[in-house]
Amino acid sequence: MQLTLWTYEGPPHVGAMRVATALDDVHYVLHAPQGDTYADLLFTMIERLPRRPPVTYTTFQARDLGGDTAELFKTACSQAFERFRPNAMLVGASCTAELIQDDPGGLARALALPIPVVPLELPSYQRKENWGASETFYQVVRTLAGPRAPAPGTPRPAREPGAKPCCNLLGPTALGFRHRDDVREITGLLNELGIEVRTVAPLGASADDIARLGEADFNVVLYPETAQQAAGWLQRFFGQPFTKTIPIGVKATKAFIAEVLQLAGLPADTPLPDALSRSPWYSRSVDSTYLTGKRVFIFGDATHAIAAARVATEEMGFTVVGLGTYSREFARDVRDAAKHYGVEALITDDYLEVEAKVAELHPELVLGTQMERHIAKRLGVPCAVISAPVHVQDFPARYSPQMGFEGANVLFDSWVHPLMMGLEEHLLTMFRGDFEFHDGAAASHLGRAAVPPPAAAPAPAAESSDVPAVAETATAAATVAAPAASAPITVAQWAPDAQKELQKIPFFVRGKARRNTERFAAERGLATITVETLYDAKAHFGR
Amino acid sequence: MNAVIDIAPAPTQQGCGDAPVLRERGQREVFCGLAGIVWLHRKIQDAFFLVVGSRTCAHLLQSAAGVMIFAEPRFATAIIDDRDLAGLADANAELDRVVTRLLERRPDIKMLFLVGSCPSEVIKLDLSRAAERLSRSFTPRVRILSYTGSGIDTTFTQGEDTCLAALVPELPASEERALMVVGSIADIVEDQFRRVFDGLGIGPVHFFPARHAGEMPPVGPGTRFVLAQPFLADTTRALELRGARRLAAPFPFGAEGTTLWLQAIAREFQVEATKFVSVIGPRRERAARALAHHRVQLEGRKVFFFPDSQLEIPLARFLAREMGMVPVEVGTPYLHRQLVASELALLPAGTQLSEGQDLERQLDRCRAARPDIVVCGLGLANPLESEGLTTKWSIELVFTPVHGFDQAADLAELFTRPLARRMKLVA
Numbered sequence: 001m002q003l004t005l006w007t008y009e010g011p012p013h014v015g016a017m018r019v020a021t022a023l024d025d026v027h028y029v030l031h032a033p034q035g036d037t038y039a040d041l042l043f044t045m046i047e048r049l050p051r052r053p054p055v056t057y058t059t060f061q062a063r064d065l066g067g068d069t070a071e072l073f074k075t076a077c078s079q080a081f082e083r084f085r086p087n088a089m090l091v092g093a094s095c096t097a098e099l100i101q102d103d104p105g106g107l108a109r110a111l112a113l114p115i116p117v118v119p120l121e122l123p124s125y126q127r128k129e130n131w132g133a134s135e136t137f138y139q140v141v142r143t144l145a146g147p148r149a150p151a152p153g154t155p156r157p158a159r160e161p162g163a164k165p166c167c168n169l170l171g172p173t174a175l176g177f178r179h180r181d182d183v184r185e186i187t188g189l190l191n192e193l194g195i196e197v198r199t200v201a202p203l204g205a206s207a208d209d210i211a212r213l214g215e216a217d218f219n220v221v222l223y224p225e226t227a228q229q230a231a232g233w234l235q236r237f238f239g240q241p242f243t244k245t246i247p248i249g250v251k252a253t254k255a256f257i258a259e260v261l262q263l264a265g266l267p268a269d270t271p272l273p274d275a276l277s278r279s280p281w282y283s284r285s286v287d288s289t290y291l292t293g294k295r296v297f298i299f300g301d302a303t304h305a306i307a308a309a310r311v312a313t314e315e316m317g318f319t320v321v322g323l324g325t326y327s328r329e330f331a332r333d334v335r336d337a338a339k340h341y342g343v344e345a346l347i348t349d350d351y352l353e354v355e356a357k358v359a360e361l362h363p364e365l366v367l368g369t370q371m372e373r374h375i376a377k378r379l380g381v382p383c384a385v386i387s388a389p390v391h392v393q394d395f396p397a398r399y400s401p402q403m404g405f406e407g408a409n410v411l412f413d414s415w416v417h418p419l420m421m422g423l424e425e426h427l428l429t430m431f432r433g434d435f436e437f438h439d440g441a442a443a444s445h446l447g448r449a450a451v452p453p454p455a456a457a458p459a460p461a462a463e464s465s466d467v468p469a470v471a472e473t474a475t476a477a478a479t480v481a482a483p484a485a486s487a488p489i490t491v492a493q494w495a496p497d498a499q500k501e502l503q504k505i506p507f508f509v510r511g512k513a514r515r516n517t518e519r520f521a522a523e524r525g526l527a528t529i530t531v532e533t534l535y536d537a538k539a540h541f542g543r
Numbered sequence: 544m545n546a547v548i549d550i551a552p553a554p555t556q557q558g559c560g561d562a563p564v565l566r567e568r569g570q571r572e573v574f575c576g577l578a579g580i581v582w583l584h585r586k587i588q589d590a591f592f593l594v595v596g597s598r599t600c601a602h603l604l605q606s607a608a609g610v611m612i613f614a615e616p617r618f619a620t621a622i623i624d625d626r627d628l629a630g631l632a633d634a635n636a637e638l639d640r641v642v643t644r645l646l647e648r649r650p651d652i653k654m655l656f657l658v659g660s661c662p663s664e665v666i667k668l669d670l671s672r673a674a675e676r677l678s679r680s681f682t683p684r685v686r687i688l689s690y691t692g693s694g695i696d697t698t699f700t701q702g703e704d705t706c707l708a709a710l711v712p713e714l715p716a717s718e719e720r721a722l723m724v725v726g727s728i729a730d731i732v733e734d735q736f737r738r739v740f741d742g743l744g745i746g747p748v749h750f751f752p753a754r755h756a757g758e759m760p761p762v763g764p765g766t767r768f769v770l771a772q773p774f775l776a777d778t779t780r781a782l783e784l785r786g787a788r789r790l791a792a793p794f795p796f797g798a799e800g801t802t803l804w805l806q807a808i809a810r811e812f813q814v815e816a817t818k819f820v821s822v823i824g825p826r827r828e829r830a831a832r833a834l835a836h837h838r839v840q841l842e843g844r845k846v847f848f849f850p851d852s853q854l855e856i857p858l859a860r861f862l863a864r865e866m867g868m869v870p871v872e873v874g875t876p877y878l879h880r881q882l883v884a885s886e887l888a889l890l891p892a893g894t895q896l897s898e899g900q901d902l903e904r905q906l907d908r909c910r911a912a913r914p915d916i917v918v919c920g921l922g923l924a925n926p927l928e929s930e931g932l933t934t935k936w937s938i939e940l941v942f943t944p945v946h947g948f949d950q951a952a953d954l955a956e957l958f959t960r961p962l963a964r965r966m967k968l969v970a
Binding site: 006007011049056057065094125 | 569570571572573574575576577578595597598599601602603605606607616618619620621622623624625627628634637638640641644645661662664665666693694695696698903920921922923924925926928929
């Protein structure tokens with residue numbers, strides 16, 4: 001039994017719903033108790049779909065348990081078929097129905113419906129949402145495309161001369177973080193390279209489209225969490241290779257293009273369609289200098305976390321101080337990536353652990369999910385969202401992909417934005433002795449926190465002699481706000497004159513100076529921090 | 544001797560007292576009783592709700608609670624995994640471990656509810672015995688109780704009913720003659736009612752549930768209780784078993800509902816007519832004034848209720864009688880005739896009542912009726928809006944303070960706002 005307050009992923013049948021809802025003419029009959037229909041509102045409210053998810057629930061109640069829940073399932077199944085006339089159907093059980101063991105697959109088979117029926121076995125007490133989506137997509141592909149697979153060992157026929165190379169895009173689902181716009185961005189990119197996109201699946205694909213997946217030359221896997229398993233099967237049965245690079249960030253996008261050109265059999269020097277790639281210049285512009293070495297903590301699904309770490313270090317010049325994921329299925333990939341940045345990967349689905357880690361690491365920027373957004377808010381650290389789970393504001397009306405060149409522009413803006421906001425906030429606090437600013441001035445995005453974040457200081461090291469005695473409580477307050485923080489090492493006492501000297505340091509670096517000095521003192525076993533210790537530490541840690 | 548003046552005109556017709564009810568079975572688009580935790584934990588400030596269930600339960604709670612989940616909530620889920628399913632003895636030991644750890648971490652908790660879910664019910668994990676067992680180790684610091692919020696047993700607001708019913712045997716006994724208002728209502732509304740009862744000279748008055756675990760009201764043969772919410776059937780029975788007597792009344796929605804509700808109480812406590820009029824009159828007047836401009840927008844409009852919270856019948860009564868709306872169909876997950884008898888009598892004759900749900904058929908009826916406003920859950924609201932129907936999502940009716948005189952206009956506004964918005968966007 002696991003004590004859970006917040007869960008990063010839903011149960012696996014929600015993953016199945018994400019695939020069913022993404023598909024065009026496929027209906028899902030879910031054996032589930034009354035109440036499980038709550039999942040509908042994720043789609044109608046968070047993604048704001050203007051239609052109901054194509055899911056029929058049996059919604060059995062206690063009084064049904066004594067009777068024939070199997071009959072209930074069959075009735076629901078045949079009525080759903082009559083009403084919606086889908087071209088394929090998914091049947092399965094939610095966690096409770098798994099316990100009553102009605103075998104939806106067998107029951108549906110007994111109905112002998114004139115369409116393919118895909119039975120789903122989703123072990124609710126072991127697996128989670130992303131696994132459910134992946135398994136469902138795989139089963140759908142296997143059932144619908146399987147009959148068209150050539151005999152094992154048949155070589156892939158060569159493309160007809162003059163025919164354009166073509167591919168499928170695999171992985172986008174309903175309730176996917178920016179899936180809608182990633183598909184548009186990558187489709188545009190491929191088209192400009194002269195590659196046709198045959199089918200996008202599951203998002204927007206019909207049962208018939210799925211059946212014809214094997215016709216394309218290769219597959220582009222956008223989200224391994226949902227598509228890797230299906231792509232592997234397509235490779236084995238149709239000989240279709242699939243892409244491994246996730247095109248998030250300019251460098252990854254270029255690597256992705258190189259990979260795609262090779263799979264499509266196009267010349268490697270095909271011109272890059274990167275005319276609108278603004279983020280490399282923005283990153284080089286002097287305004288971005290203060291981003292250098294900014295300490296960033298990254299958490300999310302494996303795909304987005306790994307991609308974000310690369311963008312953060314190679315394209316933004318940040319320092320990755322923490323990297324983690326809740327996707328246990330891809331823990332190894334994240335561990336490997338973490339090693340690359342010299343940090344230890346945090347693999348957990350307990351947000352309290354994540355919170356403790358963030359509090360311990362004191363990052364200056366957090367890139368994460370909805371939960372990290374709230375953790376960062378509590379700790380007073382700027383934050384941007386890079387991965388599901390997300391709330392309604394991350395299904396925006398405007399075009400905002402994560403992938404491709406426009407995606408890189410979006411990343412730049414959305415990551416730098418909270419830092420700029422942070423700068424604004426610091427300046428406001430700095431001048432709060434000024435007649436125009438005062439304690440009551442509203443904070444920008446961090447809510448009405450009583451104190452500014454400690455040392456989240458995005459500022460050119462300006463000489464600021466006239467700093468009012470503010471923010472001194474910041475470190476203490478942050479510790480209070482972070483009950484989960486690691487046990488502090490024994491801290492040396494500050495001599496009064498050292499304390500006074502510390503006050504002269506601009507407040508936006510004062511927290512860092514205090515931490516560094518205390519660490520320096522602790523490492524040397526000093527009991528008292530003098531002015532000399534302060535400057536010794538400065539010299540020691542100075543870059 | 545019961546010289547209480549009837550301010551409201553007596554209903555002239557039979558209403559829906561014995562109207563036939565369409566009973567349907569099929570897919571139900573409703574929350575389970577676990578959703579009740581979302582407001583109950585705000586109400587009882589030192590109680591913790593531990594759901595014993597699956598990841599689905601945890602996911603449901605966080606979807607329903609939205610951002611509230613980040614405010615260090617006093618609820619959580621003990622997720623059953625396949626190791627627990629392997630042997631039940633193991634599951635009990637695991638539960639003890641989880642509870643012990645939880646209570647160590649949260650020393651401020653005075654009352655812990657073990658909340659049953661579909662999985663825990665189906666594997667017959669006996670939570671009441673677990674609660675007894677755990678109580679032995681934690682009494683007197685923490686009281687540990689259990690109730691079910693499972694979807695197979697409860698629909699949405701019924702979760703509050705099963706919770707309160709579990710609390711009733713724990714209430715201290717008392718012979719004292721007192722009024723008990725039953726059903727969690729917003730604190731601000733509670734305070735308003737308190738002032739009214741003070742004005743009427745009615746006391747002592749207790750609210751159940753109380754804001755703190757240690758302040759739960761006494762109960763006994765002298766207790767006269769009145770329901771503030773219509774979904775409290777089990778709680779009613781449990782209170783009656785302890786000798787308390789229910790005062791039948793419509794529910795305090797709208798100026799009329801609130802007046803009739805207070806009138807039933809005043810009659811029982813023998814408040815003089817002049818006093819009642821002098822205390823209630825001005826408040827009722829104020830509510831009526833506030834309601835007047837909403838009536839202009841709502842009068843003659845057709846309203847269709849999908850089943851959700853059991854508030855549907857009292858709300859339809861309010862909308863019909865005070866706002867002049869036409870209820871086309873009033874769906875409710877359960878119809879407890881006894882508890883809503885006074886409501887049914889006031890509902891316009893000929894209103895279609897339905898109990899239970901066959902979602903697809905009800906949607907067909909709804910589309911055919913082309914109501915001006917549809918009251919439904921969040922899973923249906925946007926899809927119906929995209930079909931051109933105007934909706935009011937029903938959950939807000941449970942979370943927003945809507946009881947009493949001073950909320951009457953807020954209640955009406957919940958219905959005028961979607962209509963006003965549609966008109967603005969069309970214009």
